[in-house]
Amino acid sequence: MPKHDLACPHLADLTPYQSARRIGGSGDVWLNANESPYPREPMAMNVSEYHRYPDRGPGEVHAAYARYAGLAPEQVLALRGADEAIDLLVRGYCRAGRDRILLCGPTYGMYDICAQVQEAGVVDVPLAADDRLDVDAIRAVEDVRVVFLCHPNNPTGNALAPEDLEAVISHFAGRALVVVDEAYIEFCPGRSVVPLLAAHEHLVVVRTLSKAFGLAGVHVGFLLAGAAVMDTMRKIVAPYPLADPCAQIALHALSDEGIARMRREVEQLAAERDGFATALAWLPCVARVRPSATNFVTATFHAVEAAWAALIADGIVARRLPHPRLADAIRFTIGSAEDMQRVLKALAAVPGD
Ligand SMILES: *Cc1c(COP(=O)(O)O)cnc(C)c1O
Numbered sequence: 001m002p003k004h005d006l007a008c009p010h011l012a013d014l015t016p017y018q019s020a021r022r023i024g025g026s027g028d029v030w031l032n033a034n035e036s037p038y039p040r041e042p043m044a045m046n047v048s049e050y051h052r053y054p055d056r057g058p059g060e061v062h063a064a065y066a067r068y069a070g071l072a073p074e075q076v077l078a079l080r081g082a083d084e085a086i087d088l089l090v091r092g093y094c095r096a097g098r099d100r101i102l103l104c105g106p107t108y109g110m111y112d113i114c115a116q117v118q119e120a121g122v123v124d125v126p127l128a129a130d131d132r133l134d135v136d137a138i139r140a141v142e143d144v145r146v147v148f149l150c151h152p153n154n155p156t157g158n159a160l161a162p163e164d165l166e167a168v169i170s171h172f173a174g175r176a177l178v179v180v181d182e183a184y185i186e187f188c189p190g191r192s193v194v195p196l197l198a199a200h201e202h203l204v205v206v207r208t209l210s211k212a213f214g215l216a217g218v219h220v221g222f223l224l225a226g227a228a229v230m231d232t233m234r235k236i237v238a239p240y241p242l243a244d245p246c247a248q249i250a251l252h253a254l255s256d257e258g259i260a261r262m263r264r265e266v267e268q269l270a271a272e273r274d275g276f277a278t279a280l281a282w283l284p285c286v287a288r289v290r291p292s293a294t295n296f297v298t299a300t301f302h303a304v305e306a307a308w309a310a311l312i313a314d315g316i317v318a319r320r321l322p323h324p325r326l327a328d329a330i331r332f333t334i335g336s337a338e339d340m341q342r343v344l345k346a347l348a349a350v351p352g353d
Contacts, residue, residue, distance in 0.1 A: 156298060281299075
């Protein structure tokens with residue numbers, strides 16, 4: 001590890017986010033990053049304006065996403081993935097060394113990492129045993145600037161209860177920003193908190209094209225919020241956050257045809273997921289399969305090391321989870337029917353105890 005003395009001291013011991021790509025692995029079945037298994041089709045690209053800075057980025061893409069999400073274009077900010085939205089929110093609302101975020105673990109790792117980079121504090125109010133929000137414990141926390149809720153939650157897979165979301169959102173009105181990360185919301189239609197944006201200035205919704213839209217390689221995400229938050233975000237976002245090739249692909253995905261395709265793929269994946277979850281629960285080595293409202297399934301094993309070894313031996317790359325509560329768990333992205341059969345076959349030979 002190269003160490004030099006000029007970097008901010010608080011970064012010395014920071015571990016970068018362990019993305020699926022960073023962890024790596026070897027195999028031919030990749031079920032570790034919640035990516036779509038469906039290849040994208042070639043599309044025509046207009047390159048004639050590529051000697052200029054991109055212009056299509058903001059305007060047209062904002063209008064297209066606003067139409068999809070049922071909002072006004074000025075409530076939409078297109079960014080380099082949902083990850084950039086999370087980073088901007090922490091930078092815009094937490095003063096280094098003074099302010100704190102709240103998260104409910106086990107949850108998505110970038111909330112914590114962005115807070116550490118910004119030198120903001122982190123209050124972890126763990127999910128209850130049934131993976132629901134511990135609303136009373138959350139409401140008891142004072143002095144936080146940004147509350148991150150992941151809905152549905154990665155890596156547990158459950159959608160949050162509407163009454164819990166509403167309770168937390170109304171509690172923090174005027175006190176903290178509530179950010180609802182809806183990276184997987186297309187897998188549970190009708191459950192978005194977007195309709196609550198109109199009544200709550202402190203509510204922010206984060207979305208992405210990386211999951212249900214199957215465009216992780218394009219890495220486009222969205223921040224949805226009212227005028228006050230947007231005003232702050234526009235002050236800190238770097239110029240031209242969306243490269244034009246990404247904007248053109250995003251517009252294609254957000255056309256009527258693109259949205260219809262996404263919905264078909266979500267239905268197929270949900271059917272595949274439910275079949276896989278049922279079959280997984282029957283295996284002797286599996287202790288528990290968490291219900292999922294996403295494109296992944298997280299299961300707990302009697303002997304997780306043996307299960308993991310069986311997957312590796314068969315060339316299947318799934319995901320172990322860093323949270324202590326999930327030490328015995330493996331998260332499987334839903335891939336093709338053949339991929340999921342491979343997983344079931346590899347695990348069928350693993351004994352129960
Ligand atoms: C994948 C994921 C993201 C990151 O999305 P990008 O748009 O690819 O940056 C954000 N939040 C959650 C919960 C995710 O699972």
